[in-house]
Amino acid sequence: TNSIPAGFEIRRIESRDYAGVTTALSGLTTVGDLSQSQFDDILAYWDTQLLPGRTDGARSYNTSVIIESATGRVSAVGTVFVEKKLIHAGGLVGHIEDIAVNPDFRGKQLGKVLINHLSAQGASLGCYKVILDCDEKNVGFYEKCGYSRAGVEMQVRM
Numbered sequence: 001t002n003s004i005p006a007g008f009e010i011r012r013i014e015s016r017d018y019a020g021v022t023t024a025l026s027g028l029t030t031v032g033d034l035s036q037s038q039f040d041d042i043l044a045y046w047d048t049q050l051l052p053g054r055t056d057g058a059r060s061y062n063t064s065v066i067i068e069s070a071t072g073r074v075s076a077v078g079t080v081f082v083e084k085k086l087i088h089a090g091g092l093v094g095h096i097e098d099i100a101v102n103p104d105f106r107g108k109q110l111g112k113v114l115i116n117h118l119s120a121q122g123a124s125l126g127c128y129k130v131i132l133d134c135d136e137k138n139v140g141f142y143e144k145c146g147y148s149r150a151g152v153e154m155q156v157r158m
């Protein structure tokens with residue numbers, strides 16, 4: 001299914017999502033001490049990062065939340081970051097980052113709806129592809145979202 005389940009809505013992240021977003025992300029990794037004012041500063045920074053040469057207000061940082069309408073609870077959060085490249089004639093690549101569904105809301109198709117939304121957003125912003133890195137245990141989930149294996153993730157930790 002591509003449509004959002006009844007009783008949920010999806011929108012760009014806002015200041016009031018602080019508690020729900022940090023809770024959801026703590027199911028993914030260490031959020032650490034991030035105050036409401038630091039959160040607000042990051043959202044304000046993201047808002048300033050416009051894609052170059054565009055007059056449509058398109059931004060690099062596109063973080064969305066899925067909200068349970070009845071309660072206002074953040075059930076899921078995720079980002080598509082749009083990178084301006086030199087290759088492919090100055091093309092755009094979308095990077096899906098930091099996907100987390102709150103444990104209370106898993107298994108309701110919300111993760112899939114979120115990934116479909118972020119992928120479509122990348123396409124509508126002009127990306128020629130959208131990519132992500134994930135654990136082996138999540139490969140099946142991303143395959144259900146239409147993604148396929150490509151390359152090998154590597155890192156050096158600082």
Ligand code: ACO
Nearest residue numbers: 098099100101106107108109110111112134137138140141
């Ligand atoms: N392996 C295989 N299939 C899966 C998995 C999995 N780990 N998780 C879900 N699925 C399947 C579901 O069964 C469902 O199948 P169906 O459409 O045939 O019914 C389909 O994928 C969609 O599942 P959703 O209900 O949308 O998944 P959910 O909302 O529970 O979200 C997620 C999945 C995001 C992996 C969630 O479990 C989570 O937040 N985990 C912890 C954080 C995490 O690992 N995030 C991803 C990090 S990678 C990154 O951020 C780029």
